[in-house]
Amino acid sequence: MIGRLTGKILEKNPPEILLEVGGIGYEILCPMSSFYEMGESNSLSLHTHFHVKEDAQTLYGFISKDEKTLFRELIRVNGIGPKVALAILSHLNIASLMNAVANEDDALLAKTPGIGKKTAQKLIVELKDRLAKIELNGSHTQHITASVNANPNTQKASQALQAxxxxxxxxxxxxxxxxxxxxxxxxxxxQALQNK
Known part of the structure; x- marks a missing residue:
């Protein structure tokens, strides 16, 4: 199993990057959140998930271990494959996904390409207990979760900005x-529009 790769970025073609590690170029699919965090850096360390199907072997990469953990939880849900899980993590950050599941916000999840209302509801049912139990490393996750819950109007404002x-x-x-x-x-x- 390939769990982590550190190397030099040869190409970026979202959602795929070509990462050279020890003279070998690995094609790795990453969520857009990982692309945002990469910035203009030439070297990179990624937590990876190696997915094997009958007709393909694919590497998925994540900047944070928390994203990899959530990715693995998502693909355990019946009917959610790696590509849909990648789309969810590209559309929602860790805190948003955790909050959407905790608050049973199927409308937010259904905005992800490839996810309908029924799939969003299934995600919430299957993930609610599991996500409450998993341990995430990132302190930023708790910070974002706390700030979102601090003002009850934040979620409405977020939906309005998305509209x-x-x-x-x-x-x-x-x-x-x-x-x-x-x-x-x-x-x-x-204020959010002034901060833009």
Whole structure:
């Protein structure tokens, strides 16, 4: 099993990168969140998941071990393959996914390409207990979760920003910069647009 690779990035062609490790080029599929975190760096370490099917052997790579853990939980859900799991992690960050499952927000999950309302509900049913039990390493996850729950209007503001055309991650980043927990939904949206 290939669990981690460290090497030099030869090509980036989202969702795939070509990573040279010891003279061998590995084609690795990554969620968009990992691409954002790579920045312009030439060298990279990825936590990997090696997936074998009858007709293919595919490597999936993640900047954080938490994303790899969530990816493995997602592909355990009946009907969710690695490509759909990758799409979910590209669409939602770790905290958003955990919150969507915990708050039974099937509408947010259904916005992921390839996920319908029924699949989103199945994800919530199968993942709710499992995600509550898993241990994640990232302190940033708890921070984001705490800030999202601090103001009950944050989720409504995030949905409104998405309706305006912002991606989920953009909306969350804009709202994460706001520290005042007493703002109304309208005030949150106004400040988020000013922070852009």
């Amino acid at each position: 305006l055309g912002f991606k989920v991650k953009e909306a969350e980043k804009m709202l994460a910069a706001i520290t005042d927990d007493e703002l109304s939904t309208e005030e949150l949206i106004r």
